[in-house]
Amino acid sequence: MQTNLSTNPKQGRSVNDAFASHFAKSMFLSILALGILTFIGTRMFTHIDLNLYGYMIGTIVFIGGFFYRFIAWGERPPTKIIIKKGLKQLFRKSTPKTAAEHLVTYKFIWHRGIYRWLQHFLIGGGCILSCFVTFPLVFGWMYFTMDDNGYYTVVGLGMNLMKVSADGIIAFFFYNALNITAVMVITGVCMALYRRLKNMQARAEQKFMYDFLPLYMLLFISVTGLLLTFMNVVLHGWGQPVMSLIHQFSVIVTLIYLPFGKLAHIPFRPMSVFARNYREHYSEEAEKECKVCGSHFVSVEQSQDVIDVLGLNNMEFFKKEGFHLAELCLPCRRKYRIAQFSGIATHEIKVKEANQNAKG
Amino acid sequence: MKKRLYLELENCIGCRSCLAACTQCGGHEERNRNYVYDVNPLVNRQTMPLMCLHCVNPACARSCPAQAIQIHETGAVLSALVEKCIGCQNCTIACPYGIPKFDTEQNLMYKCDLCIDRSKDGIPPMCASVCPSNTLQWLTDEEIEAKQKQFNLDNGKWVTSMPYLEGETNVRVNLPGILQGVTKLF
Ligand code: SF4
Ligand code: SF4
Ligand code: SF4
Numbered sequence: 086m087q088t089n090l091s092t093n094p095k096q097g098r099s100v101n102d103a104f105a106s107h108f109a110k111s112m113f114l115s116i117l118a119l120g121i122l123t124f125i126g127t128r129m130f131t132h133i134d135l136n137l138y139g140y141m142i143g144t145i146v147f148i149g150g151f152f153y154r155f156i157a158w159g160e161r162p163p164t165k166i167i168i169k170k171g172l173k174q175l176f177r178k179s180t181p182k183t184a185a186e187h188l189v190t191y192k193f194i195w196h197r198g199i200y201r202w203l204q205h206f207l208i209g210g211g212c213i214l215s216c217f218v219t220f221p222l223v224f225g226w227m228y229f230t231m232d233d234n235g236y237y238t239v240v241g242l243g244m245n246l247m248k249v250s251a252d253g254i255i256a257f258f259f260y261n262a263l264n265i266t267a268v269m270v271i272t273g274v275c276m277a278l279y280r281r282l283k284n285m286q287a288r289a290e291q292k293f294m295y296d297f298l299p300l301y302m303l304l305f306i307s308v309t310g311l312l313l314t315f316m317n318v319v320l321h322g323w324g325q326p327v328m329s330l331i332h333q334f335s336v337i338v339t340l341i342y343l344p345f346g347k348l349a350h351i352p353f354r355p356m357s358v359f360a361r362n363y364r365e366h367y368s369e370e371a372e373k374e375c376k377v378c379g380s381h382f383v384s385v386e387q388s389q390d391v392i393d394v395l396g397l398n399n400m401e402f403f404k405k406e407g408f409h410l411a412e413l414c415l416p417c418r419r420k421y422r423i424a425q426f427s428g429i430a431t432h433e434i435k436v437k438e439a440n441q442n443a444k445g
Numbered sequence: 446m447k448k449r450l451y452l453e454l455e456n457c458i459g460c461r462s463c464l465a466a467c468t469q470c471g472g473h474e475e476r477n478r479n480y481v482y483d484v485n486p487l488v489n490r491q492t493m494p495l496m497c498l499h500c501v502n503p504a505c506a507r508s509c510p511a512q513a514i515q516i517h518e519t520g521a522v523l524s525a526l527v528e529k530c531i532g533c534q535n536c537t538i539a540c541p542y543g544i545p546k547f548d549t550e551q552n553l554m555y556k557c558d559l560c561i562d563r564s565k566d567g568i569p570p571m572c573a574s575v576c577p578s579n580t581l582q583w584l585t586d587e588e589i590e591a592k593q594k595q596f597n598l599d600n601g602k603w604v605t606s607m608p609y610l611e612g613e614t615n616v617r618v619n620l621p622g623i624l625q626g627v628t629k630l631f
Contacts, residue, residue: 163510193552350528360533418543
């Protein structure tokens with residue numbers, strides 16, 4: 086049913102035939118990419134930090150889960166359209182700005198409320214920064230060497246990037262990056278938990294597995310991470326090996342859970358940039374005119390895509406008046422329904438819909 | 446006991462209490478998600494409400510690329526999950542009744558969720574609780590059947606479905622007597 090969208094009959098035997106599924110192919114390619122990057126980054130595997138190999142396993146399992154979810158999800162007709170057409174518009178001029186607003190500053194969440202924004206910024210920023218620090222270390226894409234006394238050389242992908250003084254300010258941030266992000270995440274998670282416990286509405290909608298578990302997991306990771314630092318600095322390493330294992334274990338469990346629960350929105354979020362580009366691009370090309378009142382309400386392309394998707398789901402809203410319901414602007418579509426109920430052609434009466442917002 | 450939202454369209458007096466009540470539902474952030482229309486504005490004062498009918502096979506959810514529109518176990522078609530909605534607005538184009546609303550600044554769709562925090566526990570949704578004219582009611586299937594008997598209509602036209610709606614819905618709509626050519630007795 087779903088494959089109608091991209092039937093490609095002329096495709097003969099290609100590399101794709103070598104793999105049983107999209108899944109196997111994506112999995113193979115990404116592990117290959119990881120392997121190559123690690124090979125380069127570790128200067129041919131000479132600088133691997135074996136303490137971190139648990140994370141490697143965790144990452145690979147995560148990638149498997151992620152592709153499994155992503156491919157199942159991408160098979161759905163509407164998703165397929167957004168991915169395909171969004172990719173084509175990837176290099177629009179506005180992409181960097183849209184991406185920054187959607188993925189870094191979370192401007193849309195600001196409009197949903199400042200408390201929510203702060204909470205999301207702390208958790209999101211903390212998690213993403215931690216990943217940027219941890220994973221290059223895990224795969225050896227980045228490591229430190231000390232050639233001269235008192236100076237670290239930062240090595241990124243096999244190249245010497247810079248020299249930093251071992252007790253300078255930059256080094257301080259390198260050592261403490263994960264402590265800072267842990268504090269960010271803990272603060273954010275506490276804000277989120279507080280909102281959920283205090284706000285009756287939020288409480289009514291929450292499910293433990295979906296809403297609370299990921300928060301507790303992030304909390305657990307951050308607290309065990311901070312405890313590691315504490316044990317190093319204050320207890321001179323006492324209990325550190327055990328805590329290190331607990332911490333690693335919590336990270337791995339979270340990575341495995343990540344593609345399935347609420348946190349799955351992190352890897353899927355870039356889709357919102359695709360969606361924005363798709364809407365902007367096709368609106369510039371041609372706007373759809375409402376078949377009743379003639380006003381522009383969406384791009385021609387999107388209206389047609391929605392009609393196609395509904396068709397694939399066996400929903401044909403073609404009316405005897407000669408239009409599909411997805412070709413009417415929203416007010417006309419609502420009035421058209423009232424017309425079906427009353428027998429009076431409300432949608433053809435040129436009066437603007439009155440007072441729909443309960444404001445007096 | 447499972448109850449449904451049930452609409453008796455021609456009772457509507459246009460007071461817009463349902464719009465005001467909807468703003469007060471949990472999580473709605475003071476914005477209503479339903480509509481009240483003048484049927485023939487230049488001629489008379491008849492109004493009718495229009496709300497999400499909670500389709501059994503919802504076009505909005507089928508067209509959503511992000512699977513942001515979830516269907517609750519009670520059959521209610523929920524508003525977009527805030528973390529999943531990618532703001533494509535497919536749902537607003539797909540819904541045959543034009544129900545979902547979109548906030549461009551928040552990049553988020555919002556629609557009637559049948560006041561799920563209330564209706565999942567059997568409490569009537571806000572709009573049905575306040576409607577002074579019994580246009581919006583919260584009834585069991587037996588009560589709806591009893592209504593049908595009371596109105597004594599055996600012509601199969603009593604509850605709207607095809608061809609007045611585009612598919613099966615969880616909300617039941619009672620066709621107005623005007624259209625059926627009968628006068629209802631209360
Ligand atoms: S009436 Fe529209 S918004 Fe409501 S469930 Fe059906 S398709 Fe979705
Ligand atoms: S606007 Fe949001 S809820 Fe609506 S179809 Fe797009 S992603 Fe789904
Ligand atoms: S059921 Fe609740 S959310 Fe839906 S229109 Fe009524 S008050 Fe609004």
